[in-house]
Amino acid sequence: MNKITNHMPTEELQAIDAAHHMHPFTTNDELSQKGARIITRADGVTLTDSEGNKILDAMAGLWCVNIGYGRDELADVAARQMRELPYYNTFFMTTHVPGIALAQKLAELAPGDLNHVFFANGGSDANDTNIRMVRTYWAEKGQPERDVIISRWNAYHGSTIGGTSLGGMKGMHGQGSLPIPGIEFIDQPHWWAEGGDTDPEEFGLERARQLEAKILEVGQDKVAAFIAEPVQGAGGVIVAPDSYWPEIQRICDKYDILLIADEVICGFGRTGEWFGSEYYDIKPDIMTVAKGLSSGYAPIGASIVNDKVAKVLDACEFNHGYTYSGHPVACAVALENLRIMEEEGVVNHVKNVAGPYLAEKWHSLADHPMVGETKIVGLMASLALVPEKGSRAPFASDAGTIGFMTRERCFANNLIMRHVGDRMIIAPPLVITTEEIDVLIERARKSLDEAYENVKAAGLLVAAS
Numbered sequence: 001m002n003k004i005t006n007h008m009p010t011e012e013l014q015a016i017d018a019a020h021h022m023h024p025f026t027t028n029d030e031l032s033q034k035g036a037r038i039i040t041r042a043d044g045v046t047l048t049d050s051e052g053n054k055i056l057d058a059m060a061g062l063w064c065v066n067i068g069y070g071r072d073e074l075a076d077v078a079a080r081q082m083r084e085l086p087y088y089n090t091f092f093m094t095t096h097v098p099g100i101a102l103a104q105k106l107a108e109l110a111p112g113d114l115n116h117v118f119f120a121n122g123g124s125d126a127n128d129t130n131i132r133m134v135r136t137y138w139a140e141k142g143q144p145e146r147d148v149i150i151s152r153w154n155a156y157h158g159s160t161i162g163g164t165s166l167g168g169m170k171g172m173h174g175q176g177s178l179p180i181p182g183i184e185f186i187d188q189p190h191w192w193a194e195g196g197d198t199d200p201e202e203f204g205l206e207r208a209r210q211l212e213a214k215i216l217e218v219g220q221d222k223v224a225a226f227i228a229e230p231v232q233g234a235g236g237v238i239v240a241p242d243s244y245w246p247e248i249q250r251i252c253d254k255y256d257i258l259l260i261a262d263e264v265i266c267g268f269g270r271t272g273e274w275f276g277s278e279y280y281d282i283k284p285d286i287m288t289v290a291k292g293l294s295s296g297y298a299p300i301g302a303s304i305v306n307d308k309v310a311k312v313l314d315a316c317e318f319n320h321g322y323t324y325s326g327h328p329v330a331c332a333v334a335l336e337n338l339r340i341m342e343e344e345g346v347v348n349h350v351k352n353v354a355g356p357y358l359a360e361k362w363h364s365l366a367d368h369p370m371v372g373e374t375k376i377v378g379l380m381a382s383l384a385l386v387p388e389k390g391s392r393a394p395f396a397s398d399a400g401t402i403g404f405m406t407r408e409r410c411f412a413n414n415l416i417m418r419h420v421g422d423r424m425i426i427a428p429p430l431v432i433t434t435e436e437i438d439v440l441i442e443r444a445r446k447s448l449d450e451a452y453e454n455v456k457a458a459g460l461l462v463a464a465s
């Protein structure tokens with residue numbers, strides 16, 4: 001077998017990749033025609049590919065590289081931990097120092113009485129844990145019939161059976177006979193796409209009150225929990241109207257429904273607070289975390305549980321866990337990541353420097369002829385592509401056609417900006433500087449200009465009737 005190195009010609013690597021590597025969320029036949037882009041190194045906010053291109057990663061990998069690439073401290077900690085104790089489990093009355101220290105750190109950082117940590121390997125399996133936790137909680141309290149979890153259409157909660165079921169992505173449900181039983185959905189608070197003539201704040205209330213209606217429809221004595229991302233990430237960086245979250249909190253309190261905040265993207269500084277729940281002043285019973293927890297340097301996730309829920313679960317044997325729950329290397333890396341975030345004031349940088357600066361520049365794109373609304377919270381932002389300035393009408397073409405054409409231009413201009421349908425989204429590393437934000441915006445505008453010309457030339461600048 002050949003040794004795989006960075007120095008093999010790109011085409012050879014692409015051919016091997018196409019022959020053997022099945023990519024996630026990809027039509028692999030199409031990809032193998034084009035050849036996957038091969039990333040070889042990264043530093044700060046910049047990726048290098050096998051052709052030597054320098055690419056500004058305005059997605060922080062998959063929303064996770066919060067402290068940026070190339071931090072030797074994390075590599076050093078991982079190597080040290082691997083030498084000292086590469087692995088031990090936390091199942092049979094054992095524990096280890098990195099697991100202890102990280103659980104304590106998370107309890108300290110998490111708001112309120114979220115003081116208890118159950119480790120997973122990422123966000124999806126942490127959400128699987130949450131399904132079992134909330135159902136077990138109610139069963140232990142003598143209400144086993146209380147097992148329905150309410151979520152939202154177009155939510156993203158991961159890609160395992162549980163995560164996919166909790167998520168509201170119909171294209172994912174369609175593969176594998178999902179969701180599992182006992183998951184119900186309400187509509188998302190996406191005013192731009194679904195608000196019609198309703199005032200945004202009124203719309204926020206209406207969408208929140210769907211939760212109340214759903215609880216009454218299912219029966220209060222059957223509902224275990226409501227799960228939501230503070231800001232929907234993969235759904236298109238959808239920011240709810242301000243009226244939304246207070247009403248959701250009121251309803252959860254009134255009906256004694258557990259609230260699960262999926263903080264996998266919003267957690268660890270993305271919003272300019274440590275957690276999205278603090279940004280919106282919500283009081284979850286459980287928070288799902290992953291991604292920025294280790295800045296993506298090692299796979300790790302967790303459910304952070306409040307005193308009320310932990311008290312009930314701790315009184316029974318919870319028959320659940322992963323071989324790598326609390327993996328010592330991942331825990332050590334996450335701890336070092338959090339140390340750097342605290343000592344370098346990364347959350348403050350988002351709130352007071354990079355966030356406000358990006359907000360001003362991002363909103364300046366709203367004058368572009370193909371841009372409708374621009375939205376931003378902290379360092380996660382989206383913009384709606386539109387065929388007709390001043391109208392919220394979508395394009396006549398299949399959803400995503402124009403977004404994809406725009407992403408192609410970003411790709412060509414060495415900017416990683418994603419599209420979700422015909423929305424463009426960014427979530428750069430939290431350590432991005434104002435100079436790097438200038439480059440980001442310059443490339444984004446250039447890409448929008450080029451995409452606009454291409455869309456016009458293709459006769460696609462047409463609104464759906």
Ligand SMILES: *Cc1c(COP(=O)(O)O)cnc(C)c1O
Nearest residue numbers: 122123124156157158264265290
């Ligand atoms: C990415 C994501 C997940 C899934 O996390 P994985 O680590 O990919 O399993 C869950 N919830 C949200 C909100 C996410 O963005």
